[in-house]
Amino acid sequence: MTAINQSGWKPEMTALRPAQDETDVAGTYTGNKALMLEEPLIFEIGHDGSTGIDLAEAPQVASRLGGLQRNRDIGLPGLSEPEAVRHYTRLSRQNYAIDLGFFPLGSCTMKHNPRLNEKVARMAGFADVHPMQPVETVQGALAVIHQLAHWLITLTGMKAVAMSPKAGAHGELCGILAIRAALTARGDARSVILCPESAHGTNPATAAFAGYQVENIPATSEGRVDLEALKARLGPDIAGVMITNPNTCGLFERDMRAISDAVHAAGGYVYCDGANFNAIVGRVRPGDLGIDAMHINLHKTFSTPHGGGGPGSGPVVLSEALAPFAPLPFVDKDGEHYRLVEEETVGEHHDKTFGRMVAFHGQMGMFTRALAYIMSHGADGLRQVAEDAVLNANYILRSLQDVLDAPFAHSGPCMHEALFSDDGMAEGFSTLDIAKGLIDEGYHPMTVYFPLVVHGAMLIEPTETESKATLDQFIGALRSVAGRAKAGDQSLKSAPHHAPRRRLDETQAARKPVLVWREPEQAVAAE
DSSP: OOOOOTTOOOOSOOOOOOOOOGGGSOOOSSSOBTTBOOOOOHHHHOBTTOOSSOOOOOOOOOOOSTTOSOOSOOOOOBOOHHHHHHHHHHHHHTSOOTTTSOOOBTTTTOOOOOHHHHHHHTSHHHHTOOTTSOGGGOHHHHHHHHHHHHHHHHHHTOSEEEOOOOSHHHHHHHHHHHHHHHHHHTTOOOOEEEEETTSOTHHHHHHHHTTOEEEEEOBOTTSSBOHHHHHHHOSTTEEEEEEESSOTTSOOOTTHHHHHHHHHHTTOEEEEEETTGGGTTTTOOGGGGTOSEEEEOHHHHSSSOTTSSSOOOOOEEEOTTTGGGOOBOEEEEETTEEEEEOGGGOOGGGTTOOOBSSSSSOOHHHHHHHHHHHHHHHHHHHHHHHHHHHHHHHHHHHHHTTTSBOTTGGGOOOOSOEEEBOTTOOTTOOHHHHHHHHHHTTOOOOEESOSTTSTTOEEEOOOTTOOHHHHHHHHHHHHHHHHHHHHTOGGGGGOOSSSSSOOOOHHHHHHSOOOSOOOHHHHHHHO
16 A cells, blocks of 8 residues: 555555445345444434324414415424434434545535634624614624625726626626626617536526527647637627636636727627635735636635525625626625615716625625635735645646546646546446545545546546645545546446445436325335
């Protein structure tokens, strides 16, 4: 386990579990495997003829549902409090989480969430705030929004920011609507948005939702936007371009400034998908690259992991050209007093707004987390966030490129994520087998089959929060699984072997989903 491979990588941490055949695991009466407990469905534990608590009979009242009321019992199982608590606790032990181990999900930024941020978000004055409180009673909350807005503008080099969008795709819509409002204001009815091959899938979806036709821009052999192809397509019908930078192949668009200049010269605007801002925060200001609008996933770059299960937040920074068209409401400061600017109070500098996107002001929980993250890191800390994210990704890339195909390894250093493919595996083996094999090694798989421009893609993002020892163990595990796939190890085709459940037939599940209610005894019989 200490041999140095051809790439020069030498693992420093080799606490990897030896391969284990299914036959090594003895059957048990309960179905449990030591502390890995077999957990049935909650409908199989309790039944609707019992209850864990005593409730008075509900009074009979006239239905106000217009004939839509339920005509049979709801069928919820009755459990005692210990039974219910144990059930969900046992389920939680079968769920992989960032607090249990490394999450290599590329393009999702599953990184450690500092507990300081959670403590701040749970402060009574923030956790209990209500969007309909009088402005005078929420001055602290508005101050947080205003200060966070200031730092987002500073970090991006932009003119203004819309804080209300709820997540990345919502922020994309905000930016595209601002672009459409700017074009409408000058009487320019452009109809086409250009999207590169490596764009996030929400980019063309957002443009189409906003009423634009979407056209593709090819990539070069390096995995970056083909600048000459872009220039050749520009014309009076192009409203703008939506470009992800760093892109979904994990590469920085070196021609970004030239792209912006060309689009602006043709009368269009530049939207940047900022989902990967964590790779350049503190190092690059998008405003200096000619960007007109960019959303920032606060729940990715500045704290809570993207897959954390809670709410997101996608503020949109805007250039000077688009700032007058920003949505309402926004927070303004008048002396020491903070106010919310609504339709009836919009001044002459904001009279071109395209209107409202949401009822209220944004996601307060994410605002407090993000501001705590920014202030606790400081300028040097945020710069190190980007540097460490890029360093870790390149360590992954160079440590695995001799056992996994890395289609853009020749393009120079990657940014925050390393991209591989299943090219070179033994016949019949694919990315799915490698992903399932990683589950047996105790890891949640990386992003698979995305981006679509790479066949059998495996996208790995180590983030800035993982240590070298953690990465070494993951690299060792992935090298082992990849080696088995290249050698044609048939046991890998049925992995995972040590997970609570066997491999699913995902194709059949997608084509023949079970969408009807079955009584618990029917479900058991069907299995």
